[in-house]
Amino acid sequence: MKKSIIYTKTGDKGTTALVGGKRVPKTHLRLEAYGTLDELNSHVGWLNCLITDSDDHAFLRYLQHKLFTLGSYLATETENKAPHAASIIAEKDITRIEHQIDIIDSQLPRLNRFVLPGGNEPASRAHICRTVARRAERLVYHVAESYPVAEEVLIFLNRLSDYFFVLARKEGSKTAEEIFWEQGDI
Incomplete structure (x- = not known):
């Protein structure tokens, strides 16, 4: 069995490679x-x-796969990703997360x-x-100011924090019971 290569030493000088080979x-x-x-x-x-609920467990696993895919999308050189953008996050993925939000929200008291x-x-x-998802969303919007990012990716990231x-x-x-924020002296 061949051993995995964990370290390459190519990043020892403060650079790393994007998917496609460009060093940044x-x-x-x-x-x-x-x-x-x-x-x-x-x-x-x-x-x-x-998590003990099997539906939530399965949905979280789905999200993990999507997050990994989104990471690889952002790590890919811009000129190499355009043909694959539609397969990263599709409208059905946005609909799926919105559906999960609606199901859970319907079980909760009005906020x-x-x-x-x-x-x-x-x-x-x-x-x-939720808070890390919000930070990720802000960072990806910042990336989108300089590089093309599919609109569906931005929408999905926005829904992600709502889901959490x-x-x-x-x-x-x-x-x-939920603990609510109280203004003023406590």
Whole structure:
């Protein structure tokens, strides 16, 4: 059996290669964006270890595959990705995440106040996923200012944080009442 090559030493001078071979600094915005998607994927994996609902578990696994695909999309040189943009995130993916949001939201009480993150571990982890998803979305929008990014990717990332918000509320409702933000002195 051939051993995997874990280290290549090609990044020892502060550069890395995009898919396609172009070398860029490790501080490049694209790396920050797809690195944040990778971070989010790790948080989603951790959250999925805590989820007991089989439908939510399966959907989180689907999201992990999509996040990995989005990371590879952002890591691909612009001139190499145009033909593949439609296969990254399609309208059906946006519809699928919106459907999940609607299902979960229909099971929750109407919200008219801000919710504090917390309540239990799965809810807290979902809130971490929500905030990392928001950061990833901001970074990808920043990338889109200089490089073409498919509109569906941006829409999907926007829905992603909404999904984690309703999932956090659902998970929090299993063991505790929601904690609402109170203005002023407490």
